[in-house]
Amino acid sequence: MLSVQRALLGEVHPQLWRVSIEGDSDQRRVHIRFEYEGAPTPDALECGSIVATEVLANLPGSWDLLDEYVQRNPDNPLPPLAHLAFQAGCV
Template sequence: MPTPAPAIDHRFLLLSLQRALLGAVHPQLRQACVEADTAALHLRLLFEYDGAPDEEAREAASIAAAEVLADLQGPWTLDEEHRAAPLPQRLTGLAHIGYRRWEGG
């Protein structure tokens, strides 16, 4: 009988994402979000950018995603999405917002 996956506290996910983003937030990044399906051991990360992200922006976010995945124990899978959301387009997000750029107003 398989052992059930341990529950992941959303605060752990947020702190992990925020730590991973330290020094890696690209000026194009508007928002970074995370959510986890503990039953399926599946992690989702969404990065939303002001326009199409350039290679440097995507790489910085991908490295952060890998660091968050490394913080989890077990055979987790990762769904990492990079989405263009140019201003003034609304951000969509996931369950937990780990970073949101201040945009005035």
């Protein structure tokens, strides 16, 4: 959780609405979901990719990464993954 929050410093694109993460230590897999207001632009995707890469680099040994980049749908919202790392408008 701290790894993703640290990686987000300087990489929160204006379109970014929410970032959630979960990991499976038995499978050595981490899943990060980036949700955007509107279709993410190439710049928004690049910021997310940088965050995902930094998180993966912080893990010991070899882990698999599933990074997901989706447009937010207020009418049919996705539940966040196990840990909510960022949500726009949260204080």
